[in-house]
Structures are given as structure tokens and as C-alpha cells.
Amino acid sequence: MRFLLLFSRQGKLRLQKWFTPLTDREKKKVIRDMMMLVLARQPRSCNFLQWRDLKIVYKRYASLYFCAGLEDKDNELLALEVLHRYVELLDKYFGNVCELDIIFNFEKAYFILDEFLMGGEILETSKLAVGVSLEEADTLQETMEEYMSKPAY
Amino acid sequence: MLFATFLQPSFRLNRLLYTPFVYCRRSHNLAKLLYVHMLGYPAHFGQMECVRMIASPRYSEKRVGYLGAMMLLDEKQDASLLITNSIKNDLSNSNQYIQSLALCTLACMGSAEMCRDLAPEIDRLLRASNSYIKKKAALCAVHIVRKVHDLGELFTKAARSLLTEKNHGVVHGAVVLITELCERNSETLERFRKTVPDLVQIMKGLVISGYSPDHDVAGISDPFLQVRILRLLRILGRNNEAASDAMNDLLAQVATNTDSTKTVGNAVLYETVLTVLDIKSESGLRVLAVNILGRFLLNNDRNIRYIAMTSLQKIVGTDHNAVQRHRGTIVDCLKDQDASVKRRALELSLALVSASNIRSMMKELLSFLSSCPPELRSQTASGIFNAAERYAPSQRWHIDTILHVLTTAGGDVRDETVPNLIQLITNTSELHCYTVHKLYRALLSDISQQPLVQVACWCIGEYGDLLLRGECQETEPVQVHRAHDCDPVNPLTAPLSLHNSTPDSRIRSIVSIYGSCIDVELQQRAVEYNALFKKYDHMRAAVLERMPVIEKNSQGHTNGETIKESQTVKVKPGEPQQPANQVCDLLDLLGGSEQPLQPSPALGSAAPPIPVSTPNTVGGDLLDLLGGLEPTPITPVATVTVYEKDGVTVTLGCEKQSDSGLTVTLTASNSTESDIRGFTLQAAVPKSVQLHMKAPSGDSLPARGAAKVTQMVVLNNPNKVNLKMRLRISYTSQGSAVQDTVQIDSFPGLGQ
Numbered sequence: 061m062r063f064l065l066l067f068s069r070q071g072k073l074r075l076q077k078w079f080t081p082l083t084d085r086e087k088k089k090v091i092r093d094m095m096m097l098v099l100a101r102q103p104r105s106c107n108f109l110q111w112r113d114l115k116i117v118y119k120r121y122a123s124l125y126f127c128a129g130l131e132d133k134d135n136e137l138l139a140l141e142v143l144h145r146y147v148e149l150l151d152k153y154f155g156n157v158c159e160l161d162i163i164f165n166f167e168k169a170y171f172i173l174d175e176f177l178m179g180g181e182i183l184e185t186s187k188l189a190v191g192v193s194l195e196e197a198d199t200l201q202e203t204m205e206e207y208m209s210k211p212a213y
Numbered sequence: 214m215l216f217a218t219f220l221q222p223s224f225r226l227n228r229l230l231y232t233p234f235v236y237c238r239r240s241h242n243l244a245k246l247l248y249v250h251m252l253g254y255p256a257h258f259g260q261m262e263c264v265r266m267i268a269s270p271r272y273s274e275k276r277v278g279y280l281g282a283m284m285l286l287d288e289k290q291d292a293s294l295l296i297t298n299s300i301k302n303d304l305s306n307s308n309q310y311i312q313s314l315a316l317c318t319l320a321c322m323g324s325a326e327m328c329r330d331l332a333p334e335i336d337r338l339l340r341a342s343n344s345y346i347k348k349k350a351a352l353c354a355v356h357i358v359r360k361v362h363d364l365g366e367l368f369t370k371a372a373r374s375l376l377t378e379k380n381h382g383v384v385h386g387a388v389v390l391i392t393e394l395c396e397r398n399s400e401t402l403e404r405f406r407k408t409v410p411d412l413v414q415i416m417k418g419l420v421i422s423g424y425s426p427d428h429d430v431a432g433i434s435d436p437f438l439q440v441r442i443l444r445l446l447r448i449l450g451r452n453n454e455a456a457s458d459a460m461n462d463l464l465a466q467v468a469t470n471t472d473s474t475k476t477v478g479n480a481v482l483y484e485t486v487l488t489v490l491d492i493k494s495e496s497g498l499r500v501l502a503v504n505i506l507g508r509f510l511l512n513n514d515r516n517i518r519y520i521a522m523t524s525l526q527k528i529v530g531t532d533h534n535a536v537q538r539h540r541g542t543i544v545d546c547l548k549d550q551d552a553s554v555k556r557r558a559l560e561l562s563l564a565l566v567s568a569s570n571i572r573s574m575m576k577e578l579l580s581f582l583s584s585c586p587p588e589l590r591s592q593t594a595s596g597i598f599n600a601a602e603r604y605a606p607s608q609r610w611h612i613d614t615i616l617h618v619l620t621t622a623g624g625d626v627r628d629e630t631v632p633n634l635i636q637l638i639t640n641t642s643e644l645h646c647y648t649v650h651k652l653y654r655a656l657l658s659d660i661s662q663q664p665l666v667q668v669a670c671w672c673i674g675e676y677g678d679l680l681l682r683g684e685c686q687e688t689e690p691v692q693v694h695r696a697h698d699c700d701p702v703n704p705l706t707a708p709l710s711l712h713n714s715t716p717d718s719r720i721r722s723i724v725s726i727y728g729s730c731i732d733v734e735l736q737q738r739a740v741e742y743n744a745l746f747k748k749y750d751h752m753r754a755a756v757l758e759r760m761p762v763i764e765k766n767s768q769g770h771t772n773g774e775t776i777k778e779s780q781t782v783k784v785k786p787g788e789p790q791q792p793a794n795q796v797c798d799l800l801d802l803l804g805g806s807e808q809p810l811q812p813s814p815a816l817g818s819a820a821p822p823i824p825v826s827t828p829n830t831v832g833g834d835l836l837d838l839l840g841g842l843e844p845t846p847i848t849p850v851a852t853v854t855v856y857e858k859d860g861v862t863v864t865l866g867c868e869k870q871s872d873s874g875l876t877v878t879l880t881a882s883n884s885t886e887s888d889i890r891g892f893t894l895q896a897a898v899p900k901s902v903q904l905h906m907k908a909p910s911g912d913s914l915p916a917r918g919a920a921k922v923t924q925m926v927v928l929n930n931p932n933k934v935n936l937k938m939r940l941r942i943s944y945t946s947q948g949s950a951v952q953d954t955v956q957i958d959s960f961p962g963l964g965q
């Protein structure tokens with residue numbers, strides 16, 4: 061996978077994850093192109109597109125579009141499953157996730173993504189395992205007292 | 214948390230980050246900055262803060278710091294090197310979540326130097342840590358291998374041993390790593406072929422095993438891992454009989470047992486089919502795979518149909534017959550609503566056209582053309598043309614098809630279509646009448662398509678008498694008049710030719726209207742044609758005769774045409790060169806003869822056998838293109854100096870070729886101190902003599918006779934009149950143009 065984007069129906073970006081190094085300008089161009097292509101699609105059309113040399117897979121969940129850019133050898137149907145799995149993980153973590161959750165806790169959305177994908181590849185195939193590691197990591201987040209007691213650098 | 218969506222808060226955040234009292238808000242503020250960055254605002258001043266936070270002992274700060282590093286720092290930024298040390302320290306941290314942060318960041322934005330630095334650490338983690346870290350280390354290793362190919366060697370051993378782990382995440386990571394290593398290095402690929410039995414074992418375990426709540430997705434056990442293993446098997450089995458044999462059974466089992474009601478099952482089947490088609494599988498298995506694709510084609514789900522067609526496209530070359538069986542379904546997909554599906558169906562349909570199904574396929578393709586989305590039009594049109602050219606069952610069908618395309622999608626066809634079509638039409642002389650009628654009727658209904666108008670005008674001009682014989686064409690010249698709206702030059706030619714066959718004063722009046730047209734080209738042509746009408750009655754018939762048959766040039770150009778220079782040199786000054794429009798070149802009447810000898814760009818070597826005896830064609834700029842390529846003969850038999858003035862010398866030599874044929878060689882040299890440019894020769898001969906000037910060897914004469922220019926002229930004197938030649942010499946020397954004329958009354962070696 062080359063990139064993963066989440067954006068709303070109104071064209072607002074909610075999450076961007078790039079798995080290859082690109083300049084800021086290139087990133088902006090890709091985002092613009094993706095929004096243009098995906099938002100123009102009819103409701104019940106095919107979820108796959110061709111863009112430059114990449115296969116684009118997108119899926120709409122409520123008001124958010126999940127858009128992934130794949131290389132030639134990647135399996136598009138599996139990518140749909142990957143997007144679906146990510147939504148399930150978000151749902152499990154936030155409990156009935158909606159766009160607002162992702163807006164207000166975007167860093168958590170990133171943390172969840174980082175437990176699921178790494179370097180464009182799937183990291184953990186078990187939903188339970190991802191959930192467990194997220195919970196444990198969250199317990200490490202310091203409370204106020206702990207925060208104060210740890211030395212500042 | 215308040216979220217800023219305009220620029221001022223960025224500055225506030227910047228200040229806040231450096232205020233010591235807001236320490237517990239530090240990570241929140243960086244998070245806010247990252248959000249602002251996501252909205253598209255500059256946030257580079259946060260980079261150093263990321264570096265600092267990564268080094269913090271507080272986990273929450275580390276976490277956000279690493280997130281910021283992944284978002285703001287990439288290998289192109291200098292600050293990224295600063296975190297190398299932090300990452301190194303964190304990789305050895307006792308807390309696995311801190312280790313995982315470091316691994317994740319390295320895998321996301323690690324540059325080549327960082328990767329080289331930290332590779333040994335990663336290798337250590339691959340061998341001796343818990344499964345949580347192992348799986349992350351494996352994917353980090355994948356990133357390192359992608360960045361620095363040589364480091365692949367380092368991870369080979371560890372990757373092998375990881376395959377035996379129980380944890381699916383680790384096995385998945387190992388499979389991805391092995392795939393990456395094998396793709397990069399063929400030796401590694403050879404070594405890893407030994408793992409095929411192990412992979413087959415793992416796969417079997419997944420397929421046969423019962424329900425496992427951890428990994429189950431709609432009844433399939435860990436489809437993600439299954440697909441990755443299939444992909445690795447594909448790479449290992451490619452071009453290798455032994456490995457392919459070892460996986461045959463497994464693939465058959467997966468193909469038959471996988472439940473295909475849900476997308477996830479189809480994903481696994483898809484990967485299986487791709488693997489079967491790529492390795493050296495036995496034929497039964499191949500048939501099974503193609504049948505699965507056929508089933509996919511009939512699926513209601515558009516996605517499935519799309520990927521089925523994509524896969525069939527890959528094998529249409531090798532398993533053509535198998536794919537032909539599904540032609541009906543594919544052609545039906547042309548009518549699907551979805552643009553992606555349509556595109557795939559179009560490509561596949563064009564690949565499936567063959568001699569046996571050309572008629573039915575063309576019907577479908579033509580109906581598709583009339584309703585297809587605009588972005589697919591030109592692809593469809595060119596596809597139809599290619600197919601028609603290769604498999605046309607008859608000329609008439611071919612012409613019909615092309616005309617149909619021009620009327621429906623004329624605006625989207627490529628430029629060379631028009632000359633090709635004209636060539637085709639001239640080659641089928643028995644259909645001239647039919648063609649010109651059809652074209653005329655097409656023009657009557659719709660005059661907006663430029664290629665159609667071009668072809669129609671040309672045909673009407675050439676075969677107008679056939680048209681007039683058929684129907685009464687009162688409105689015909691008026692049609693042509695309208696045609697100029699989209700195509701400025703050609704229409705005027707058509708009435709001219711028409712006039713030749715059926716003199717009609719209306720044509721003259723229409724042409725003279727354009728004598729005062731705003732468009733310069735039109736005006737120029739109109740004036741020239743008017744002149745032709747008025748003054749050159751004796752020439753008009755000859756000039757406006759039918760064009761000869763165009764020989765097909767293998768390079769697809771239609772300029773194997775030989776056009777003779779007009780007999781007199783006194784016609785109006787030169788035609789403007791039509792940029793790259795070969796049709797207009799052909800239709801150029803009455804070329805100006807200032808530059809009669811153009812070295813043409815066309816290098817088709819096939820010489821059309823135009824008989825030299827008939828004073829043929831619409832004379833024009835293009836003269837014989839062939840002569841320019843032949844080396845000019847070295848010295849003629851006998852030479853005589855015919856012109857000598859201002860240092861420029863022209864000598865003439867002639868050689869008798871036949872009873873009435875004569876080859877004259879003109880050689881020019883320059884003995885002045887300055888170079889001469891733009892040297893051209895023009896010749897005129899008595900009326901009954903035919904003149905054929907070949908292209909000169911060049912047009913510049915360097916000073917002091919350093920090089921000469923030679924030009925051959927072929928003469929034919931069937932009536933054996935007294936041979937005379939008037940030669941006009943033009944050149945530019947020292948910035949001024951010189952023109953001179955000389956008459957040659959006697960030719961050496963002729964005995965006159």
C-alpha cells in the first residue's frame with residue numbers, strides 16, 4: 061500500500077498515512093486528485109479505480125471515505141477487507157465510532173492504525189490482539205500525578 | 214480541546230510549546246499542531262519539538278512525539294537524523310510499547326542512513342524477543358530492505374526461522390519479509406524455494422482448520438495470511454516445475470473449498486487464480502482457474518466483475534480460447550453503468566476481436582461508441598480502426614465501419630485516420646460511387662465533424678461527377694460553402710475539381726466570394742483558384758484531373774505520391790505549408806513554384822509506379838520525393854557550362870536514357886569568398902516535353918568551391934521537338950537575394 065486517506069464528503073481530510081516518502085507538494089496533489097476522483101463517483105459503482113500507475117480502492121462508511129492507493133501486485137479485494145478491518149478496530153475502540161470521534165481523537169486513530177498496519181503491510185491479523193495491545197498501551201499513558209513526578213528533560 | 218482552523222493559533226501554539234508552565238499540555242499542544250498540519254497549514258516549527266518530546270521519559274509525550282515525527286519529518290528533512298539516537302535507545306528499552314513506537318517510526322520514515330545504522334538492532338530483535346516485537350521487527354526489516362537492498366542478506370536467516378512460529382502476526386511478517394527478499398535477489402529466491410513445503414503446510418492448516426475466533430473473517434480463517442502465502446507461492450513457483458508441482462494439490466484444494474459468497478472468500482480465490490495462472494500448473498488446474506474467473510464475470514458484484522476482467526486481460530494473450538468462451542458476458546459488461554467496468558470491458562473486447570467474430574463484435578463496439586463516456590471515445594475509435602484494418606471481411610464493410618465511426622465520434626479520432634481512409638477509398642475503385650453518395654448524405658445530416666468533412670470534401674471533389682450522375686445536386690456547392698466553417702482550406706478544392714467535371718457558374722461565384730475572406734489562407738486559395746478559372750483554361754483540365762491511386766506506405770504515411778511540377782513557372786507565389794497535415798499536402802493545388810523542390814520528411818522508400826507519360830495530378834508543392842534519396846550520379850557524360858556570373862557557375866550534362874528520355878544533371882558551384890544560401894534551380898521546357906526535377910543535393914554553396922550542388926532533371930521528349938530549357942537560378946549571397954534566368958538551346962551529347 062502506498063497511502064491511506066480518510067476524508068469527508070465535503071472534502072475535509074481526516075487522516076493521512078503515507079507509506080512512501082513524498083514531498084509536501086506531491087502529497088497535496090495526491091490528496092486533491094483522490095478527492096476529485098472519489099467524490100465524483102456514483103453511489104453504487106465499482107470500488108476500484110485506476111490512477112496513474114496505482115490501483116485506488118475506496119469505500120464509503122457513513123460520511124467518511126476511506127481511500128487506499130495500491131501497487132500493481134496488491135490484491136484489491138483484500139484491500140477492501142483491510143479497510144473494513146480498520147473500521148471495525150475503530151468501532152471497537154471508540155464504541156460506535158462516528159466522524160466526530162475521529163476528528164476529536166485523531167491521534168488515537170493514528171495509534172490504532174499503527175497497531176494494524178506498518179510500512180504499508182498488515183501487522184496483526186487478529187482483531188483481539190490489536191485491541192489488547194491498544195488497551196495496554198493506553199494504561200501506560202501517565203495520569204496527572206505520574207506526569208508531575210517524572211523528571212522533565 | 215479547542216481546535217484552531219486558522220493561522221493565528223499556530224503562532225499561539227508555537228509560544229505555548231516553549232512555555233515551561235504548560236508542561237502537561239505539551240503533548241496536547243503538539244497534537245493540536247499536528248491537526249493544524251493535517252488541515253494543510255505549515256507546521257515545520259514543530260519539528261524540533263517532536264525531537265525533544267521523543268527523548269522525553271514520559272510515555273504520553275513520547276507517543277505524540279513519535280507521531281509527530283512520522284507526520285512532519287521525512288527522510289528529506291535534516292532533523293530526522295537527530296532522532297536516530299533516540300530510536301536506538303528506545304529499541305533497547307525494557308518496555309515493549311516503547312520499543313514498538315521506535316520500530317513503527319523507523320519503518321515509517323527511516324532514511325537509508327538510519328536504516329544502515331539500526332539494522333543490526335533490528336536483526337537482534339528478530340531473533341530474541343517476544344512475538345509482539347518480532348512481528349514489528351519483521352515489518353521494520355521489510356522497510357530496511359526496501360531502502361537499502363544490500364541489507365537483505367542480514368535478515369535471511371532470521372526470516373527463515375520465523376516461519377515456524379505459532380503467532381499469526383509473526384508468520385505474516387515473516388512471509389512479507391521473505392517475499393521482499395525473494396523479489397530483490399534471485400539467489401535468495403533459490404534458497405527460499407526449500408520453504409515451499411512449509412508454506413503449503415501452513416496454508417493447509419488454515420484452510421482445513423476449524424473455527425478460530427481470533428482470526429476468523431466470515432468463515433475464512435485468517436484470509437490476510439492466506440493471501441500473502443499464496444502470493445509468496447506464486448513467486449516461488451514461477452518458472453520452476455518442482456515447486457509448482459509441490460503446490461498443485463494445495464491450490465486445487467483452496468480453489469474448490471473456499472466459500473465465495475462473501476468478498477473475503479473471493480479475495481482468496483482471486484489470489485489463488487493469479488497464482489495458478491502464473492506458475493507452471495497442470496492444465497486441469499488452469500482450466501479450473503479460468504472457470505473461476507468466468508464465474509466471477511457473472512457475479513452481481515461489480516467489484517468482482519472488474520477484477521475478473523482485469524485478470525482475463527492478463528491471460529488473453531496466452532489462453533485466448535479460454536477467454537473467448539466468455540466473450541458474450543464481457544460484451545454485456547460494455548453496457549454496464551459503471552465507468553471502471555466499462556473501461557475494462559472495452560479493453561478486453563478489443564483484445565478478443567478475431568477474424569471469426571469481427572462482424573458481431575463490431576456491431577457491439579459501434580453501439581458502444583455511440584453511448585460511451587467521452588473519456589473512452591478515442592480509445593474505442595482507435596481500437597475499432599485497428600480491428601477493422603486487421604480483420605475486415607470486405608472493403609465495403611471496412612469503409613462503412615470507418616464512416617460510421619466518423620459520423621458518431623469524428624472529433625475523437627486520430628489525425629492519420631483521414632489520410633488512411635482516403636487511401637482506402639481510392640484503392641477500391643468499384644465503390645467510388647457508393648462511397649461518395651454515402652459521404653454526401655452524411656454531410657447533409659451533420660456537418661460538424663471535421664475528419665468527416667475532410668474526407669467528404671476530398672471525395673466529392675474527386676468523384677463529384679459520379680455523385681451528380683446519381684442525384685440532382687442543386688444544393689451541393691452550398692454544402693461545401695458551409696463546410697468551410699470547420700475546415701478552412703479543403704472545401705475550396707472540392708468545388709474546383711467538381712467544376713472540372715461539371716462546369717457550373719455557381720462554383721465560380723462561391724470561390725470568388727472567398728477572395729475577400731478574412732482568413733488569409735482561404736483568401737489566398739480563392740484568389741489562386743479564380744486565376745485558374747480565368748486564365749489557364751489550357752491547363753485547367755490537366756491540373757484538375759483525378760488523383761492517382763495512392764500506394765500504401767508501410768510507415769503509415771500517405772505521401773508516396775508523385776506530383777509533377779506545373780509546366781510554367783508563372784503561377785502565384787507559394788502555398789503556405791500546412792503544418793503536419795498530410796491531407797492538405799495532397800490537396801494542395803497549384804503549388805507556388807518559388808520552392809518547387811522540397812526535401813520531404815517522408816522517407817518511405819517504396820516508389821509508386823506513377824507513369825511518367827501522363828501529365829497528371831493536381832500539381833503542387835510536393836514533387837518527386839524519391840529522387841532526393843538516391844545518390845546523384847557523379848559526373849554526366851558531357852558537360853557544358855550554361856551559366857557563369859558573379860562567381861556562380863552552373864554546368865549541365867546530359868545522358869540519353871531512351872529514344873525520347875533524357876537525364877540532365879545540373880551542377881552548381883560557388884567561387885566567391887562568401888557562402889551562398891537558399892540556392893534553387895527552376896526549369897521550364899517546351900509544352901510537349903515532360904519535365905521531372907529531382908530533389909537537389911542541397912541548397913547551400915560554400916565559398917571557394919568547397920562543395921557543389923547537383924540536381925537531376927529527367928526529360929521526356931516524345932514528339933522530338935527542338936529541346937530548349939529555360940533555367941531560373943535564385944540564391945542569397947551576403948544577405949541579398951539574387952535571381953537570374955538563362956536559356957539553354959543546345960544540349961551536349963544530344964546531337965541537336
